[in-house]
Amino acid sequence: MKTESTLEKILAAGHLAVTSECGPPRGALPNKVKEKAELLRGCVDGINVTDNQTAMVRMSSLAACIIIQNMGLNPILQMVSRDRNRLAMQSDIIGAYSHGVDTMLCLSGDHPRFGDHPMAANVHDIDSIQMVDMVRNMRDEGKFQGGEKIDGSPKMFIGAAANPFADPFELRVARLAKKVKAGVDFIQTQCIFNVDKFEKWMEGVRERGLHEKVAIMAGITPMKSVGMARYMKNKVPGMDVPDEVVQRMAGVPKEKQSEEGIKICVETIQRLKEVEGVRGFHIMAIEWEQKVPEIVERAGLLPRPVV
Amino acid sequence: MIIAEPKPIDEIIDSLKDFNRILVAGCDGCVTVCEAGGMKEVEVVASALRIYFKQAGRAVTVDEISLTRQCDRPYTAQLADKIDQYDAVLSLACGVGVQFLAEDYKNKPIFPGVNTCFMGGTEEKGLWTERCQGCGKCILANTGGICPIARCSKRMLNGPCGGSSDGRCEVNKDIACGWHLIYERLKELGQLDRFETPTDPKDWNTSRDGGPRKVIKEVSRL
Numbered sequence: 001m002k003t004e005s006t007l008e009k010i011l012a013a014g015h016l017a018v019t020s021e022c023g024p025p026r027g028a029l030p031n032k033v034k035e036k037a038e039l040l041r042g043c044v045d046g047i048n049v050t051d052n053q054t055a056m057v058r059m060s061s062l063a064a065c066i067i068i069q070n071m072g073l074n075p076i077l078q079m080v081s082r083d084r085n086r087l088a089m090q091s092d093i094i095g096a097y098s099h100g101v102d103t104m105l106c107l108s109g110d111h112p113r114f115g116d117h118p119m120a121a122n123v124h125d126i127d128s129i130q131m132v133d134m135v136r137n138m139r140d141e142g143k144f145q146g147g148e149k150i151d152g153s154p155k156m157f158i159g160a161a162a163n164p165f166a167d168p169f170e171l172r173v174a175r176l177a178k179k180v181k182a183g184v185d186f187i188q189t190q191c192i193f194n195v196d197k198f199e200k201w202m203e204g205v206r207e208r209g210l211h212e213k214v215a216i217m218a219g220i221t222p223m224k225s226v227g228m229a230r231y232m233k234n235k236v237p238g239m240d241v242p243d244e245v246v247q248r249m250a251g252v253p254k255e256k257q258s259e260e261g262i263k264i265c266v267e268t269i270q271r272l273k274e275v276e277g278v279r280g281f282h283i284m285a286i287e288w289e290q291k292v293p294e295i296v297e298r299a300g301l302l303p304r305p306v307v
Numbered sequence: 308m309i310i311a312e313p314k315p316i317d318e319i320i321d322s323l324k325d326f327n328r329i330l331v332a333g334c335d336g337c338v339t340v341c342e343a344g345g346m347k348e349v350e351v352v353a354s355a356l357r358i359y360f361k362q363a364g365r366a367v368t369v370d371e372i373s374l375t376r377q378c379d380r381p382y383t384a385q386l387a388d389k390i391d392q393y394d395a396v397l398s399l400a401c402g403v404g405v406q407f408l409a410e411d412y413k414n415k416p417i418f419p420g421v422n423t424c425f426m427g428g429t430e431e432k433g434l435w436t437e438r439c440q441g442c443g444k445c446i447l448a449n450t451g452g453i454c455p456i457a458r459c460s461k462r463m464l465n466g467p468c469g470g471s472s473d474g475r476c477e478v479n480k481d482i483a484c485g486w487h488l489i490y491e492r493l494k495e496l497g498q499l500d501r502f503e504t505p506t507d508p509k510d511w512n513t514s515r516d517g518g519p520r521k522v523i524k525e526v527s528r529l
Contacts, residue, residue: 111460113478113479125511128463167471174502182505238469238470
C-alpha cells in the first residue's frame with residue numbers, strides 16, 4: 001500500500017469502489033458542508049470536494065475537506081491548476097495531509113470564462129499531468145518539485161480525471177497513458193451517458209494494459225429532467241448525451257422524469273459492472289446528493305465493505 | 308510582428324483635450340502592417356482630432372509624422388529638433404514605442420493611441436491572429452510547429468483537456484483547439500510518438516515571470 005487511503009484499501013481488496021462529490025457552499029457556511037456530506041455517510045468510500053467548480057468562487061476544497069475529515073468521513077481533495085501555482089499547490093497538499101486528508105484529484109479546471117469571474121487571470125503554471133507527477137514525487141521520493149527534501153512527506157493516493165468523449169477520440173487513450181506514466185493511482189471519468197463509446201474507449205485502454213496500472217472509476221450522473229439532459233447535451237463542454245437518452249427522458253411525464261433519470265443511472269451502473277477494467281463508480285449527483293444512497297442501493301453496491 | 312489595434316477615438320480625445328499643440332506620431336513597423344498605427348492611421352486620427360477641436364471652438368495645432376521605428380533610438384532621435392514645438396505627443400506605435408519616446412523626451416507627455424495586443428501574423432486581409440507569447444524557451448520542435456502556450460486557452464503542455472470538441476476549444480467554438488491542431492500536425496509528420504512523451508513542467512523564468520527581460524549579444528557590443 002502506498003497510502004492509508006480508504007479508497008486505496010477498497011480497490012486493493014478487489015471491491016468495486018464508490019465515490020461521490022460535495023460542492024462546497026458559496027459562503028462561510030460550514031453546516032452546509034456537513035449536511036451534504038452527512039447524506040453520503042455509509043454509502044461511499046470517498047467524497048470528492050470540488051475546487052471552485054465551473055470557475056465560481058466557493059469555500060476552499062481544503063477547508064471543506066477538513067470539515068468532512070472531522071466528521072469521520074473520507075474527503076478527496078480536488079485541486080485545479082487554474083487557481084494556484086506550484087508553490088501554493090504543494091503547500092496546500094502538505095497542509096491537507098497534515099489534517100489527515102490522504103486522497104486527492106488533480107485537474108486542470110474549467111476556464112474562468114465559464115464562471116462569474118471571467119476577468120480573472122488563470123494560472124496554469126503546471127498542467128494536470130504535471131501535477132500528478134509532482135504529487136507522486138512528493139509522496140514516493142519525499143521531494144518538492146524544486147528538489148529539496150520534504151520533512152514529513154504527504155502520502156496522497158492520487159487521482160485524475162479522464163474524458164473518453166472529448167475529441168480527438170483516438171488521443172484519449174494516449175492521454176490516459178500519459179497520466180499513468182506520471183503515476184496516477186485512480187481515474188474518475190466524465191459522466192457516462194454514451195455507454196457504447198465508453199466501452200470502445202475501455203477497449204483501447206485494455207489493449208494497452210492501462211486498466212492494470214490504474215483503477216478506473218466510471219463517472220455517473222443522474223438526470224433530474226429532460227431539460228437537464230438537453231442542457232448537458234448542448235451546453236456542457238466535453239459531454240456526450242446521445243439522442244436516445246434525451247428521447248427516453250422526454251418520453252415520460254414530467255413528474256416521472258426524475259425517477260426515469262435514476263433508472264437510467266442504475267441501468268448504466270449495472271451494464272458498466274460487466275466492463276473489464278471498471279473498478280468502481282463516481283456518482284456526481286449535482287445538487288442532488290440526497291439521491292446517492294438510493295442509487296448506490298439500487299445498483300447493488302451496499303453495504304460498503306469495511307477495510 | 309506585434310499586433311495592435313487603434314484605441315477608441317473618445318479615449319484619445321479624453322487624453323488630449325487640454326493640450327494646444329499635438330504631434331501624432333506613427334510607426335512604419337509592425338503597426339503599419341496591422342493597420343493600427345502607420346501613416347494612414349496617423350492621418351485618420353489627426354483628422355478626427357482636428358474636427359473635435361474645431362467643434363469645441365479651440366485653436367489647436369495637430370501635426371502628423373511617422374517614424375521608421377519607434378523602438379530604435381536612431382529613429383526616435385529624429386524628433387529631437389521638433390519636439391519642443393509640441394506640448395503632447397500621441398504615439399500610434401506599440402507599447403515599446405510609446406515607452407521609448409517617453410524615455411527619450413522626459414519632459415514631454417506621451418500618450419498611447421493603440422492597444423498593443425500580441426505577437427501574431429496576418430491571417431487574411433483585416434484579420435490578425437496570435438502565434439507567440441515570447442516565453443523565452445521555444446518548444447515548437449516538439450509540438451509540430453504549433454505553440455500550446457499561445458494556442459491552448461489553458462496553455463497546457465500535455466493537452467488536450469477534456470473540453471476539446473470537434474477540434475474546437477471549450478472556451479469558444481471560434482477558437483481552434485491548439486492541441487487538436489498539434490495532434491493533426493504530428494500525425495501528418497508521422498511524429499505521434501512525440502505526443503506520448505510527457506512534457507515536464509515549464510521553467511517560466513525565461514518568460515515574463517522572471518521579471519523584465521533582456522537579450523544581450525556580446526559580439527554586437529564590442
